[in-house]
Amino acid sequence: xxxxxxxxxxxxxxxxxxxxxxxxxxxxxxxxxxxxxxxxxxxxxxxxxxxxxxxxxxxxxxxxxxxxxxxxxxxxxxxxxxxxxxxxxxxxxxxxxxxxxxxxxxxxxxxxxxxxxxxxxxxxxxxxxxxxxxxxxxxxxxxxxxxxxxxxxxxxxxxxxxxxxxxxxxxxxxxxxxxxxxxxxxxxxxxxxxxxxxxxxxxxxxxxxxxxxxxxxxxxxxxxxxxxxxxxxxxxxxxxxxxxxxxxxxxxxxxxxxxxxxxxxxxxxxxxxxxxxxxxxxxxxxxxxxxxxxxxxxxxxxxxxxxxxxxxxxxxxxxxxxxxxxxxxxxxxxxxxxxxxxxxxxxxxxxxxxxxxxxxxxxxxxxxxxxxxxxxxxxxxxxxxxxxxxxxxxxxxxxxxxxxxxxxxxxxxxxxxxxx
Numbered sequence: 001x002x003x004x005x006x007x008x009x010x011x012x013x014x015x016x017x018x019x020x021x022x023x024x025x026x027x028x029x030x031x032x033x034x035x036x037x038x039x040x041x042x043x044x045x046x047x048x049x050x051x052x053x054x055x056x057x058x059x060x061x062x063x064x065x066x067x068x069x070x071x072x073x074x075x076x077x078x079x080x081x082x083x084x085x086x087x088x089x090x091x092x093x094x095x096x097x098x099x100x101x102x103x104x105x106x107x108x109x110x111x112x113x114x115x116x117x118x119x120x121x122x123x124x125x126x127x128x129x130x131x132x133x134x135x136x137x138x139x140x141x142x143x144x145x146x147x148x149x150x151x152x153x154x155x156x157x158x159x160x161x162x163x164x165x166x167x168x169x170x171x172x173x174x175x176x177x178x179x180x181x182x183x184x185x186x187x188x189x190x191x192x193x194x195x196x197x198x199x200x201x202x203x204x205x206x207x208x209x210x211x212x213x214x215x216x217x218x219x220x221x222x223x224x225x226x227x228x229x230x231x232x233x234x235x236x237x238x239x240x241x242x243x244x245x246x247x248x249x250x251x252x253x254x255x256x257x258x259x260x261x262x263x264x265x266x267x268x269x270x271x272x273x274x275x276x277x278x279x280x281x282x283x284x285x286x287x288x289x290x291x292x293x294x295x296x297x298x299x300x301x302x303x304x305x306x307x308x309x310x311x312x313x314x315x316x317x318x319x320x321x322x323x324x325x326x327x328x329x330x331x332x333x334x335x336x337x338x339x340x341x342x343x344x345x346x347x348x349x350x351x352x353x354x355x356x357x358x359x360x361x362x363x364x365x366x367x368x369x370x371x372x373x374x375x376x377x378x379x380x381x382x383x384x385x386x387x388x389x390x391x392x393x394x395x396x397x398x399x400x401x402x403x404x405x406x407x408x409x410x411x412x413x414x415x416x417x418x419x420x
Contacts, residue, residue, distance in 0.1 A: 025094030032093075033085050034104055041106050045082040045135075048175060051108045052079045053167055054182030055225045060194040063149060063161060063229065065287035069116055070149035070163040072227070075142040076122070077182055080108060086135040099128045105137065108177055113166035113222065117146045153287040156294035157236035158418040160200070161229045168222040174208060179221040181206065186225050197229045240282045240296070247275050248303040248407045251310050255400035259321040259392055268311040275307050299414045306403060313399045321392035333391040336398065344393040 033039065057074035064070075082105065089096045102125045111121045122141050130138045149163035169177050186202035202225065209220045254268045279300055287294060337344075 021097065022094040025089070025092070026098045029087055029093050029095060029098045033087060034098075034100060039084055039105075041104055044106050044172070044176065045080070045084060049080055049108065049172075049177050050180055051110075051169075051177055052180045052182040053077065053110070053223055054187060055165060055167075056187040057191055057199075057227070059192045060197050060199065060229070061144065063151065063163065063197060065151050065153055066289045068149055068151050068289075068291070069146060071144060071146050072163075072165075073144045075140045076110075076167070078108065078110065078139045078141065079182060080137055082106060082131075082135050082137050084135070085131050085137070087133050089133050093133070096133045098131050100131055100137075101125065101128060105129065105131065107139070109169050109171040110167060111170075112145060112147065113168045114147045114164065115145065116148055151287070151289065152292045153289060153294045154292050155418050155420075156287055156296055157231050157233040157240070159231050161197075161231075163227050163229065165225040165227070166222055167225070168209065168220055170220060172220075174219045174221045177221065179206065179223050181223060186227055196232055198232055199227065200230050201228045202226060203228075236285065240285060240300075243278055244275070244282075244300060244303055245407075245411055247271065247278060248306060248411075251275070251303075251307050252400055252403040252407065254310055254314055255317075255396040255403070259318060259389070259396070264314050264318060265311070268307075268314045272307045272311055275304055279304060295414055295417050299410065302410055303407070306406060310399070310403060313395075313403075317392045317395050317399070320388050320395065323388040325387050325389070327388065329388065329391060333388075336394050337390060340394045340397050341390065343397050344390055 054077045055074060056077060057072050059073045061071035061073060085105065087093045102123060107129070109121055111119060113119075122143075124141070127139065127141070132138075145165055147163065147165050149161065151161055153159055167179065169179070171177075181204045183204075185204060188199055188202070191199055205224045205226065207222045207224060209222050211218045211220065251268075251271050254264060254271070257264050257267060282300075286297060
């Protein structure tokens with residue numbers, strides 16, 4: 001039985017059957033259905049033409065944050081029914097489809113409503129239309145679509161954007177031409193990879209646009225192809241976030257340098273200049289827009305402010321460190337010493353039996369406390385403990401903890417906001 005079936009199939013394959021197209025058949029169809037006095041390309045097929053349109057994309061060309069523009073290359077597939085172009089394939093019409101051009105048969109007037117370069121009607125006289133014997137007409141519009149896109153870079157570089165392509169017709173009302181989606185979503189099967197954006201999905205919505213006229217209201221159909229894109233963040237994490245965070249951490253280490261080393265101001269200024277150069281270099285990678293400012297931009301500005309604050313703190317601390325040891329220390333200096341003095345080795349006295357005394361020349365010498373006067377003088381010694389050098393060293397620790405807390409807190413907060 002299988003052998004008979006195979007032989008029968010081979011006989012049918014080798015016989016002369018209708019191939020679906022012939023030159024004579026297409027010529028007959030054109031003469032009898034298209035090139036006749038009863039057909040005119042300006043007359044639409046029926047009262048309400050149901051036009052189905054689908055978007056196919058090939059490449060994502062770019063997304064301009066400042067100009068709020070999106071560019072994508074692809075084509076629109078448009079299909080509709082024309083009952084005047086229906087024939088039965090047979091001896092005379094030995095074809096099941098023919099091809100036509102613009103200006104020969106009726107074509108729906110369509111254009112991209114939110115285009116930023118060309119808002120004219122989609123028209124190309126070099127394109128061919130495929131007309132099926134059932135009356136279905138198909139057309140593909142290949143082009144580069146430049147559309148507006150409301151870009152929100154608040155979460156840059158962890159942001160996702162939704163760009164919309166709007167397709168509509170302003171010549172025919174919804175009672176004359178109704179738009180329907182041909183595909184359930186944007187066809188991205190042939191989409192080439194993009195170095196900055198990753199395509200993660202789409203949706204298609206049908207809206208009705210109402211236009212107020214002197215004669216009343218006119219309604220028009222519109223299809224919105226929403227494409228969702230996600231920014232690839234690896235480049236920005238390794239070239240912006242990581243260098244800036246590490247530089248900010250190096251910033252606070254200036255307070256770990258001894259005040260008498262002479263390197264404190266030089267180190268702080270070096271880090272400040274390095275951070276300024278780094279921010280200048282990465283400025284071109286940041287979105288150039290003031291409509292939605294990125295949280296990362298505020299973070300970069302904050303790290304620069306912290307760096308300037310570290311330089312200012314270092315200058316103040318050095319001035320305190322180099323003050324005359326005999327100058328009286330105010331209450332705030334004693335208060336700082338009381339809370340963080342345990343972190344600093346005191347220079348006033350090494351043990352409870354000695355106290356440092358400064359003579360008129362400013363030279364210090366250690367003098368023992370007598371047993372009889374120890375209890376009386378201990379209160380005075382306690383007041384003399386915080387020298388200006390001690391206060392400066394204590395302020396180093398205060399500034400270190402404060403700046404470290406600011407950098408760590410803001411960094412964690414920014415990462416949480418960006419990742420949400």
